[in-house]
Amino acid sequence: MPGFTPFTSNYSDLSDENGYQFEFRCDVCGSGYRSEFVRSALGTAGNLLSGASSLIGGFFGSAANAADRMRDVTDRGARDDALKKASNEIMHLFTRCPRCSSWVDETCWNAARGLCVNCAPNLASEMEAERSSVELQQMREAMQKETVFSGDTSAKQTVCKTCGKPVGSERFCSNCGSPTGQNHCTQCGAELAAGARFCGNCGAKAG
Numbered sequence: 001m002p003g004f005t006p007f008t009s010n011y012s013d014l015s016d017e018n019g020y021q022f023e024f025r026c027d028v029c030g031s032g033y034r035s036e037f038v039r040s041a042l043g044t045a046g047n048l049l050s051g052a053s054s055l056i057g058g059f060f061g062s063a064a065n066a067a068d069r070m071r072d073v074t075d076r077g078a079r080d081d082a083l084k085k086a087s088n089e090i091m092h093l094f095t096r097c098p099r100c101s102s103w104v105d106e107t108c109w110n111a112a113r114g115l116c117v118n119c120a121p122n123l124a125s126e127m128e129a130e131r132s133s134v135e136l137q138q139m140r141e142a143m144q145k146e147t148v149f150s151g152d153t154s155a156k157q158t159v160c161k162t163c164g165k166p167v168g169s170e171r172f173c174s175n176c177g178s179p180t181g182q183n184h185c186t187q188c189g190a191e192l193a194a195g196a197r198f199c200g201n202c203g204a205k206a207g
């Protein structure tokens with residue numbers, strides 16, 4: 001924008017015909033900070049005259065058009081002044097990184113290192129993130145090693161009826177030695193459902 005260059009190029013012009021407002025954003029996280037809305041005197045006058053012209057017409061309509069033309073001519077300077085004011089208003093919320101020249105807000109500034117978090121990440125935060133990543137990977141590896149029963153759960157004996165200890169697919173409880181009621185096919189070794197007369201895996205007769 002001619003006439004004035006703000007402290008950062010990462011900003012948006014939110015101005016309209018009624019006034020001026022700008023949003024400046026952090027170069028790292030993109031968080032935005034908006035300046036106070038500054039009403040345009042020419043915009044207000046133009047709106048009043050435009051409203052009058054819709055009711056009366058004639059002279060007021062011509063005056064409104066004149067105000068619009070005047071605003072077009074003088075708007076550039078007024079916008080530059082508004083941008084300068086907005087820049088000065090918001091600048092204290094940002095810090096410029098001496099290494100990469102990025103303008104960042106307080107959440108992306110590592111005060112202990114005097115650099116932005118892109119150049120000097122927060123070690124405590126990075127450590128916790130890495131710890132969570134390792135724990136998640138360990139959990140996934142542990143679950144992949146587990147054998148998940150995919151058969152008929154109604155015929156699956158999961159605990160010993162005598163002592164109540166988990167038995168999985170064991171034929172005898174490893175805690176008390178009691179039979180678990182789990183039968184296996186003598187041909188293929190597949191587990192047989194309670195009361196099955198034939199193996200559902202190979203078709204051999206049970207027993």
